[in-house]
Every structure is written in C-alpha cells, then in structure tokens.
Amino acid sequence: MDVRVQGNAIASPFLSAVDVFETEYDLEKPVKVHVREDPDERTWAAHYPTHHTLNISATAATSAMARELALHEFSHMARYEQGHPSHLQSTEEALFLALAGESVERHKLAHCYQIANHMKDIYADDITLDLAPADKLVSFLESRLAAAVADRPTAPPRPGSRLATAGSDPEITAVNAAFALALVERHDLVSREHRLYDLARVAESDAPSIDVRAFKRRFRTLGPDPSESGYRKALVDATRAYAADRGA
Known part of the structure; x- marks a missing residue:
C-alpha cells in the first residue's frame, strides 16, 4: 500500500493507519495525503483514475483522532475499489x-x-x-x-x-x-x-x-x-x- 504524505505534515499518524489497515485490507491505487490549512476538523477522500487523495485539515491531522480519521478514509477508498x-x-x-x-x-x-x-x-x-x-x-x-x-x-x-x-x-x-x-x-x-x-x-x-x-x-x-x-x-x-x- 503506497501512501505519500505531501508537504510538511507529520507522517506518523498516516503510516500508523496504514499498518493497521494492511492487517486485513489493501489498496491497489496509491494514496496522496494533502494536509490543508483549513480551520474545520474535516477529512474527505477523492478518487482519480491513477490514485486516491486523502484531504485532511491541519487541525485534524494534528489531533488525537488523526490515525482513526485516516483509517476511516482508507476504508472509503477500499469500498470504492470494491465497487460497492x-x-x-x-x-x-x-x-x-x-x-x-x-x-x-x-x-x-x-x-x-x-x-x-x-x-x-x-x-x-x-x-x-x-x-x-x-x-x-x-x-x-x-x-x-x-x-x-x-x-x-x-x-x-x-x-x-x-x-x-x-x-x-x-x-x-x-x-x-x-x-x-x-x-x-x-x-x-x-x-x-x-x-x-x-x-x-x-x-x-x-x-x-x-x-x-x-x-x-x-x-x-x-x-x-x-x-x-x-x-x-x-x-x-x-x-x-x-x-x-x-x-x-
């Protein structure tokens, strides 16, 4: 599972989420993590022909929920790849x-x-x-x-x-x-x-x-x-x- 954290964001919560996710699931397409300067605690996934994007606010990316939010978005990506x-x-x-x-x-x-x-x-x-x-x-x-x-x-x-x-x-x-x-x-x-x-x-x-x-x-x-x-x-x-x- 290829996850690339872009910018100056701390990668550890996302890599920790990958470790948990890969115990049971995998993604065929790579994931690009975009940390956005957004005051809202929001995350959302976007899907493209060659990759997925995990968009996350800076507030959420540095919160205690960062790993869990990333894991949730990986789950959305898995559902998309499953054709659910x-x-x-x-x-x-x-x-x-x-x-x-x-x-x-x-x-x-x-x-x-x-x-x-x-x-x-x-x-x-x-x-x-x-x-x-x-x-x-x-x-x-x-x-x-x-x-x-x-x-x-x-x-x-x-x-x-x-x-x-x-x-x-x-x-x-x-x-x-x-x-x-x-x-x-x-x-x-x-x-x-x-x-x-x-x-x-x-x-x-x-x-x-x-x-x-x-x-x-x-x-x-x-x-x-x-x-x-x-x-x-x-x-x-x-x-x-x-x-x-x-x-x-």
Whole structure:
C-alpha cells in the first residue's frame, strides 16, 4: 500500500493507519495525503483514475483522532475499489429521483447530502471498526453531538463533516443523532445507558418533525452487500423521508 504524505505534515499518524489497515485490507491505487490549512476538523477522500487523495485539515491531522480519521478514509477508498454501490452511486442522481417535483430549500438540500454521506460512512465504518478499537470513535461521536445540541445553528454543515456541529439546525442534528446511535448499535459498541442516548433524546425533542427511531433503523439495517438498485432505493427513500413535502 503506497501512501505519500505531501508537504510538511507529520507522517506518523498516516503510516500508523496504514499498518493497521494492511492487517486485513489493501489498496491497489496509491494514496496522496494533502494536509490543508483549513480551520474545520474535516477529512474527505477523492478518487482519480491513477490514485486516491486523502484531504485532511491541519487541525485534524494534528489531533488525537488523526490515525482513526485516516483509517476511516482508507476504508472509503477500499469500498470504492470494491465497487460497492454506496460509493459508486451518484448522490446527485438519487436526489433528483427523490426530489423531482419538490421545492426544497437550499440548506435542506445540503442536509440531504449529509444523509448520503452518513450512508457511505456506515459502510466505511464496517471496515474501520473491524480493524481498530471503537473507544475514540464513540468519544468523537459523543463530543460532536453534544456540541450540536448545546448551541443554536448559524449555518448548514460543510460537506465532509462526520457529524454536524453547532452550525447545523435541529432537524439535521436529530438525523445525525440517529446515525450515531445506528453506528454504535450496528457494532454493539455501547450500552443503552450511554450518554449518546440522552443526547439523542434532546436532539429529538428539539426537532419533533424528525423520526429519530426511523432514521436510526434506516442506517442500522443497511445490508452489507446491496444491489445497485437496492442501494439507490434506500438512498432515495431516506432523502424523501427527510425532505419531500417539507420544502418551501
């Protein structure tokens, strides 16, 4: 597995992630790591004919989560190389199918992309959590959800965020809570007394129009090996459940 860290970034977290990843998986294409001077704690993967790119903010690259974030993005790359429907399905196509004839506010459309990202994350984390302990991930989910429910929104989330922060409105925060619960239940990571459940109840109370249990079920029960049409239907249905007949 060929990983090249570009610039002056510290390479050790990424090389450590490679060591963990290679115990069970490999990538055919090389990976170029770009550390960006971005104040947000964001990571995202991009795929090209000759290589993958791991984009990561400088803040994230120097955080305690750097190795785990890199491992998560390697898992996205693996899903892409596997030809998994979750990573080949065009989000734009699915949203067009789901929202044809609907009038949807721009920020809600951004939320639909966030939901599509969550569905991809479920499949990437099926790999990630097969390789590494979940303690840091659970703490990360808890802290991000706590931040989101503590403050009122100022702007919609930026693409690439694993969970929305205080910049998200209560409705997408409730969906994000459903995602967090779905992930920990899918992998049996915490008990029902965990603080995530308390935070999810607060998020749900702030957004009574969102059925948190229904969204949790959608994320948690995604089949491991869906057909292209089956995955497309799941994404279309999730989009409609959030946005259809709710736009301005």
